Amino acid sequence: MSDAFRNWMEQTQKRCETDLSEFIPAPSTVPAHLHDAMRYAALDGGKRIRPLLVFAAGRLFQAPEDLLRRAAAATEMIHAYSLVHDDMPCMDDDALRRGKPTVHVKYDEATALLVGDALQAQAFLVLSEGDGDPAAKLAMVRVLAHAAGSVGMCGGQAIDLASVGLALTREQLEQMHRLKTGALLRASVLLGAMSGKLLSAEETAALDTYAAAIGLAFQVVDDVLDATADSATLGKTAGKDAADNKPTYVSLLGLEASRQLAIQLSQKAHEALQLFGTNAQFLHDLADLIVQRQA
């Protein structure tokens, strides 16, 4: 990891924290209890992979700052809401997230439900406010809504739920992850690039290939970490997928083949970026980071 990338990443994560704090109503705003819980869910935690992808893709075409900030915050709010709902007793029933009690444990289930609902609405509000070309912004709303919905993230969750205890093929497992985590990662890359200019079909295809590769790599690494790391390192309950009898790349391919797959996917991601030259440096670095991360 270069110093330039490390510095940029730390600055971007800090900026994302500041932006989320600004874009979610203050804890004093009525209803205070809900806003307090929304801030608990979204602030002070997480690797901010999606905002990093937005900002890194924004460098491809010198996208304006205000639009990137909003796109980044919106993707992170969608991600944060999905974690809150995913952790609820009727879904994964998890008590620990980012090293802290999950929202329904810290508050209660009804609050967790509303926190997720309100964060999703807030994501679309933040993205649709501010400066920028209305046509471009409306297209960005479409990309985010598509990625968040029933043929994107929510659809992936539904397939995941229906897959517990089943022997999935590799293709089925891949489809599930392409929706569950891949759709929003892809949207993050596209939103960053779209903040800069109207994309050509060739540019969209290259970014799609990149995003699909890192999205899948991200999940493969997640499965590897879930099988090998401890809860303190992960900030969430380790070994949970195996305990829940969920299909994973590790259970399907084994540990070593999963690690190799992640490296192959990372190479595919690098190749897809050739179209963009040196402007894509931080997207290259993020692909490496995703494969090499330890938590």
Next chain:
Amino acid sequence: MSDAFRNWMEQTQKRCETDLSEFIPAPSTVPAHLHDAMRYAALDGGKRIRPLLVFAAGRLFQAPEDLLRRAAAATEMIHAYSLVHDDMPCMDDDALRRGKPTVHVKYDEATALLVGDALQAQAFLVLSEGDGDPAAKLAMVRVLAHAAGSVGMCGGQAIDLASVGLALTREQLEQMHRLKTGALLRASVLLGAMSGKLLSAEETAALDTYAAAIGLAFQVVDDVLDATADSATLGKTAGKDAADNKPTYVSLLGLEASRQLAIQLSQKAHEALQLFGTNAQFLHDLADLIVQRQA
């Protein structure tokens, strides 16, 4: 109720059903289970008050059909998702809605959670797709997101939850309903009018007054019906608010004063529409309908 209004209303309700069926992915679309449940939640039921308000307000300025259809479906999807989540065990724990088993009873809790999440995303997708001036459509996304979120519908739900068993003042009860149901009814009126043209401050203020009055009237009538009608007529469990020890207009003002309040609010709504002349006829009729409804 005039024949013209009755015919228009029936046609609009049918059109809304067709539109929702078109705008929610087919039950054969993967994941089929989720789309089947989304359709169960949104189709074949409900008075479609919000779509009726969208289309009635659309007549003020001859709004184009495609935009109205999308705005109407979007408001109804937000409404339908809120009912699905509201009925869940961690919220109101209700087994009956629109005369049918609620989504978490018919399917399961996890599916109900995802159905609501996916319907919200679908609302923003449908509104942001299709024809129309991008700047106007982006403004409509903002209005819907604001109405759905933490200072709108979700905020009202949070206040409602926190109010159970408390002795609210009339002002506090009004504030809760202004957010919980009022915000989305207001958005429906605004979205319909905004589909036609950029609103002046005077027009927005008049529509706000109208929407606030019918929104509150709607809730007062809801409380009256909850206290007086039976479950079969309502299509949901009657007497639930009292059983849950929730503050209502009936518990605060009594039955007769609540009925009088609804009539006063309806008069206020009619006065606010004077600015728009005869184009507002169906908005007048809807105000009457809301106060006179029996379910």
